[in-house]
Amino acid sequence: MSTIYIDNKQYEVKAGKNLLEACLGLGIDLPYFCWHPALGSVGACRQCAVKVFKDENDTHGRLVMSCMESIRDGLHLSVSDKTAKAFRSQVIEWLMTNHPHDCPVCDEGGSCHLQDMTVMTGHDYRRYHYKKRTYTNQYLGPFIHHEMNRCIQCYRCVRYYHEYAGGKDLNVFAAHNHVYFGRERDGILESPFSGNLVEVCPTGVFTDKTLREHYTRKWDLTTAPSVCNHCSVGCNTIAGERYGQLRCITNRYNSQVNGYFLCDRGRFGYEFVNSANRITQPLIRNRTVEAVDEAVLMDHLRALLTNHTLIGIGSPRASMESNIALMQLVGKENFYQGISDNAVFVEKRIVEVMQSGVIKTASLHDIQQSDAIVILGEDLWNTAPVMALAVRQGVMKTAAHQALQNRAIAEWHDAAVKELVQQEKGFLANCTVSSSPLDEISSSVMHKAPEDLARLGFAIAQRLNMVLPVVQLNDDMSTPAAVIAAALQKAKRPVIISGAGYYNEALIRAAFDIAAACKATAEEVHLAYVMPECNSMGLAMMQASGFENAVLRTSRVNNVTAIVLENDLYRNVPAQIADVFFNNCQHCIVLDSLHNATTQHADVLIPAASFAEADGTLVNYEGRAQRFYQVFVPANKNMQESWKWLMKMQPVQTGSAVERSYHPEEVLAMGEQLLPRLSGITAVAPPRNFRVNGQPLPRAPHRYSGRTAMLSNLTVSEPKPKQDYDSPFTFTMEGYSGMPPSPLIPFFWSPGWNSNQAVNKYQEEPGGSLKNEHAGKLLFEYKQDATPVYFKDIPEAFMVRHEKWLLLPQYEVFGSEELSAYSKGISELSPSPYAALSQLDADPLSLVNGSLITVKIFEQVYELPVRINAAIPKGVMLMPAGLAGMPVMAWNSWVQIISIRL
Amino acid sequence: MERPLTQYIHPGCPPFDIREYEMTGGYSALQKVLKSMTPQEVQKLVQDSGLKGRGGAGFNTGMKWSFVPMGDSAPHPKYLIANADEMEPGTFKDRLLLEGNPHQLIEGMILAAYAIQADVSYIFLRWAYKKAAQLLRKSIHEAYAAGLLGKNILGSGFSLEMHLHTGVGRYMCGEETALLNALEGKRATPRAKPPFPQISGLYGKPTIVNNVETLCNLPHIVNNGAEWFKSLGNGSADSGTKLYGVSGKVNNPGCWELPMGVTVRELIEEHAGGMKNGYQLKGFLPGGASTDFLTAEHLDVKMDFASVTAAGSRLGTGTMVVMDDATCPVGFVHNLQHFFAQESCGWCTPCREGLPWVEKLLLSLEQGSGTTEDVELLQMHTQWLGPGNTFCALAPGAMEPLQSALKYFREDFEKHVALRRCPYQ
Amino acid sequence: MITQKINKDNITTSGDTAHYTEGLQEEQYLTDLERQAIDHEVALVPYKSAAVIEALKIVQHHRRWISDDSLNAIAAYLQMSPAEVDSVATFYNLIFRKPVGRHVILVCDSISCYVMKYGDIYKALQEKLHIKFGETTSDQCYTLLPNCCLGCCDHAPAMMIDNDLYKDVTVDMLDRILQKYS
């Protein structure tokens, strides 16, 4: 800690920071643009000027950029100094000379950092009388709208997109006051992290194009803290609604998971909520399909739920509450995970490993702090994009730490650090089946079949712990194994990452063995397993068996009523198997939010609320339970959380008449009863009756407009505000107007800070944890003295088969995930089906990119265009997983090419 | 009068090749240093000689070197760079040295490199100096062939590589940190100091950037000693000779090596042959486009660092631009500000946005639509675009002629407003 | 005063008609000579992208300007993205991202030449060639550009055509000078 004096007041601040960080951390308003806590300082915008004095007797002082000055013990500075203030307002005046003042038609208006800073500096009168410089804008794809005239040349966009996220197609062009930020030519931004430009750009140059389709000002949104449901990372989001439509997703900062950034799937994948394909009304299918109300539905269900064997099919994308409610309804022994046995087998192993408590789970924060990362058999870029971004930060930060050793250069001095680092990288071994953008920042890259990757993993573990069995590897693998092991041996905070993506259980074991072996030398070892969907981990922790077992059950019992929870089984198992299941069941009740192949089979179809209309809990890949809150009450009251429907079915089933409603925490408590390994999950969030100063928390900001007029076309009397019995929130602006505690932040706002930069005010220190941060509840407990039990059983090496290929999934950021694919932009960027092969396999068959091949998988035949990728190992064929309209493939089976059209 | 730097330069004649250069004592300083001096001794000698950088800032060269980490633990490679970008309007002194005696620069560079134990050296040459490029290429080649560059120079164990880099046009490239970015193949935007290039320069390694003229002095200092060098100053507080130039409407514009501290009068009246017939001296920029105006009342100011500063300007590059009484000061300054606005790299706000504003204000004055408020806005810019407020010295440099024009030629500005036209047209 | 409409294309790229050459193989595009020269520069720097300015100069030397195809070829050759290369290319005054004539006339417009009335030279050139600064004659012979100080202020006004420097230029001299390049 250092003592500094700001405007003659004494403060204790953390050493090693710069003055801007210190001031913001102390809650002092100081304007800035080019500095960003995740990007560091470069001193370009000159907005953050303060006066620094030699000592208390110095009255003259010196103007400095606070973001470029280190804290020194005893330093005197003034924020309110007249010259400093005048200069700051002058900087705004300069920026305004070319800024178009189009706030009324600008999407950034009302959440604009430039507006906030302009007001903060007091600049309000234009003295520049000349024509402004104008630019032409570029088409940047379906997500980002470009309006260059608004640019204030802070360079944040390039620094974020190019340097932080590694995107290559956005840059700065030209010089002097013609500098231009965009692409080399019009075109779709290539980085799957492009959406963060919207939040990184302090003005309206890069704005959310999807929001434009149904634009609403920030102050007119009703928002709630949410959790992304498009992968297992569980990024925290803020979801905003108006007029019953979900309008946008923005980042919800937290220090442990996503920090400042989301991926584009998470940010732009929300449009399924507004889809015309939504199920809005309970439907009963007899000879015809009939829409019914709740009473009729319940009446109808009575016959189906009683005197039948109930089988519950859970869902990796439904909340814990919904899965628990289903298990409660059908009984533990009748509950099945709605995923294939292969997946269950792998995920079960993951849960066991994590449950053993031998190794800590790796949060994204841990990954960013890691000094050596090994990825073993998971295509992070596509299955857990924000984790890939964290890996990149880990690699960059390690390089920075190494370069800064023995140098008197501050860590926040971004440009100077980059200059020292040059092209050095921290250690990353990316060992996967195929290539990914992570390869270029990897020290070790290996592309092999999953079995070989597992063997590599065991070999690395053996090199770290000689007691383990030796693995015979070819030269092309034994050298990398030695390199990786050596790097891990040196590492203080290694992270091992694997996942369920290839349905290969040996990978899970091998990753564990490496991590366990690292414990001998490292200070801290972390382990992460990527899971397929947003609540895969939660579902896996419920330890039910797989879908094929459910099918078996239904073939033995003939009066089955199946209840399928938010699950398109046709995406999880091959169609034949799903077909058998539906044939076997006497009745089938399906709860879901969108029509799909499974809902086609429903005798009773019940509309489930989407995440935006629901309260619930998801458990991310770390075993971190996080609560998402209902954003709005859907116009149609039949769209309710699945768990609410399921809880209502209970009295129907048991014949008891008592009707009472349940709240999420009660359902979770039931879960704790049913499944002791979920114990603690009720601590995921404050209880529903949580209040601050006796007041609930408003979802709408105090400027929210139109409350009395919004529905005046329907009724002239002001409708009664909707009540929320399940959470501490109200649906209006009434309630506690101060800063809510961390898991309950529906929007970031602070007086004078309308943009998302208000997050500074919510943090302990800029870029640090939120005040009283409560980042969910970790369900796996690290046991300090648990001794590792190594797995050791090493799989056979992968053997190429004659004229047969091992079929593996290729995940796609855009397209592989079910719900996000309903967003127009995401489906536009989703590839069409293909079969990818190694060059080595293509050449003998004279295949070129685009050749059509017909492949046979069991009895199914498909014709697909070929993509050749030199990185793919020989003998392996990759097909995109989960594309809309593409059937589920029998992954890990052997396929034949039966004909070729060149 | 001694003219060590230009003694063997005869404009119009080809410069010395390596043999001729050696015959006139060339590379003897290098021999001496490699045989009998430690790097620290060279640093000390140069520091003692009082050599100040000729690139404009006038910092003691030996002192500048002393911040380079030395010894076994120092990072390598270290770099020595000759700044031959010379793009300051009104400046044409390095050209004389480059075209007139390239080996002198090369020898100076090897000496400087030895003093800081650099491994690699670059000459950063502006593109327009085509002849210099050709000569330097040839001379570097000769020096390699003679074993004066490359591995184990003259058996001393000291090795140095030398490369010629020609720029692609940007005034910013002359700013030493922007120059480093340009050498790294990047946009030539400046870097924040600290860290100074001595600590983290080219590719993050210790680096010294010196002006061509600065480096050309080194062989002579080594050969003749610090005291000799000081004595060249001819009673001035500064050591050595200096290349001075005069351009504008004078009878004999040109560039001459003279003892530090000649008076402005001597320069203009004797060397430059006085003002052309019919023209009066109205003012002059003593050291290039980014120095403050001085006027006829300053004719007796000595052209050394301290004296010019005391007179309210800077010695800068020592090449003076003379403004005559038929040239409109507003137009003159507008031309300068147009240059600076164009050459701003676009990195920091005050420079990127302020200079074009200044340029537009001046243009509107010239065109007769300027107001009194516009003149105030110009004044305001000179205040805010000062040192420390901007990221590098470009904009503060640009403000120097403007602020002094407002001081000395205020009336002209006011006339433009009052007459609603340029009184010189 | 006219508003400039600044478009990424008119600061950098041009009326280049060549279509976007996706997946363009640099082997097919850069000549042996160009590649050798670039390889030489690459060998001198710690990593390829540090040679990008040199590569731009080399290709421009052979082709007069940097077309989109050239840009892409250089990018591919140095394992950079086109945006990274263009970011550097558009920063510098003398990398041409629009076609230029066979001869580039650079008229110094800086202070000493201003005092010595470069304006007269410019006016005369405009009349002779029928082009303004930034334009190319219709026969593609000349491109006329303003240029900052050529370092020859004692012989102002000055101008450069290609590699040749002209000092103390007067309007009378222009015909003779231009003849050499027609």
Ligand SMILES: Cc1cc2nc3c(=O)[nH]c(=O)nc-3n(C[C@H](O)[C@H](O)[C@H](O)COP(=O)(O)O)c2cc1C
């Ligand atoms: C905008 C700008 C342009 C400059 N141009 C040059 C230049 O062309 N040549 C030069 O030697 N120094 C130039 N300098 C000064 C250099 O930054 C640096 O101080 C100098 O090269 C150091 O050499 P010295 O110590 O030998 O003087 C320039 C500085 C600025 C701010």
Ligand code: SF4
């Ligand atoms: S586009 Fe936005 S982020 Fe980029 S420089 Fe301009 S204002 Fe800054």
Ligand code: FES
């Ligand atoms: S925030 Fe400090 S200079 Fe931009």
